[in-house]
Amino acid sequence: MATYGDGETDAFLAFLVPGPAEGPVPSGDMAEETAEARRMWLEKPPAGYGSPATPPVIAWGVNARADLLCWVIDEQDPRRWPVAVWSRGGLSWSVHGCGMLEYLVRLFRGEIDPMRADDDGVRxxxxxxxxxxxxxxxxxxxxxxxxxxxxxxxxxxxxxxxxx
Structure with a gap:
């Protein structure tokens, strides 16, 4: 956010803007989607994660299918937070064993989810x-x-x- 700011990629992926946080619940654009992600985590947690009282997710993005892209904040070091995606179509979580940057690189390369790109493959x-x-x-x-x-x-x- 500090480098590029608020925006979207190819009308496919919108990044949520963080606001000042008070406690474990984010504010700003992230608050509503994080509340939804935490509700889905409680209803149907991903395999191996159980259902903690406060689901360890913060939403950071939404794609064109309205899927929620989140961090799993179960580590102290934010650089170690894996990405979890709530598929609204599949009504399930997928947890990726990588951080946000690697997830985005893999996403933009089409390794995770085919994304629309122009004729030159540019996003x-x-x-x-x-x-x-x-x-x-x-x-x-x-x-x-x-x-x-x-x-x-x-x-x-x-x-x-x-x-x-």
Missing amino acids: RFVHVREAQRLLALGISPDTGEPNPYADMVGPPQPRLSQGD
Whole structure:
């Protein structure tokens, strides 16, 4: 978050923004999804993890299928927190024996979950402010093309000329 900020990758993966935390429950954008993840953990914990009174998960992302991407915070060292994914479609957890960075690298390479990429295999991260700017111009942040729905919501969008 410190380096790239709030945003999403290819309209597939949105990163949740942490807010100031008071105790073991996060705030900001993470709070609602973490509450959902903890509820799912209590109802159907992953194999080998049991069902502790306070589920050891913090949500950090949501994908296009509304799956929750979480850290399993059962270690003191955050660098050792594995990634757990709650599949809303499969109604099950999968715990990956790697941290967030390795998980993302494997995800973007298609080793974990096939993700849409452009023809060159490039996956784009779009900062939330850039997405808002593009939408205001009537451009889809996902494709870079004119947004065919731009005039359906809000005030008319400015038209771009060839040179823009």
